[in-house]
Amino acid sequence: MIPTKEQWLRALYERHGKERQNAFLSATVAVCGLGGLGSNIAIHLARAGIGKLILIDFDRVDITNLHRQQYKASQIGMYKTEALADNLREIAPYVELEAFTQRITQDNAIKLLASADIICEAFDDAERKAMLTDIVLTQLREKYLVAASGMAGLYDANSIKTRKITSKFYLCGDEESDVSDGIGLVSARVALCAAHQAIAVLRILAKQFEI
């Protein structure tokens, strides 16, 4: 049986404490790209009881995504925005969701991200990662960016880390392992990097800004 909103909130307050949970509930977080990083980040944040998630991706679920992305075989062919929204509603039915099934570009990024407090960069293409970083940190200067670089291959888990680059910019990953080197992506390591990003978001909301 699905709990009522009151029951869900009570359970969250019990686990996270009132002050911290209120900070999570009042936040809007955008997840840019819903692949291995973004699908995992969104699930962590929904479980934590974030107030609103903005989900952005242009792509559909493909069979080659299932080895690391939080979709089901039955969802192949669906837009990732719709498939992930379905999965998130099963996990945390009272998190507000807004989905944009489109590619983020120089022209639409500012409008798509306008209402977000914190933005998670979760693309897989290095040039698009750098593009979004440039837009957010130089044109949306009041917002935080939590980005990722380097989680490919089956390298040591402990090489994935979080660094604070500026007062608004956190970077997660090993900053080296590049999927274009043919080393592949493994679910556990991508999910680890996504967890670093989710923790960075929750720590910012809890006003724990230092690493």
Next chain:
Amino acid sequence: MVKINGTELDIVGKTLAEYLATTNYDIKRIAVERNGDIVPKAQYGISVLRDGDSIEVVSFVGGG
């Protein structure tokens, strides 16, 4: 002197774009932090490096 990723370099007066051209960095795959702020990509060509600047070049690699 200008500190770049922890190394002091004698490149005062050069633009950021001129410095980057001497390196292996791919401009499309980096972000540059200068004294606590990110330098807009469109300003690399007019950002003149000053004595005492502290710069970090962050590289993005693919995968997500």
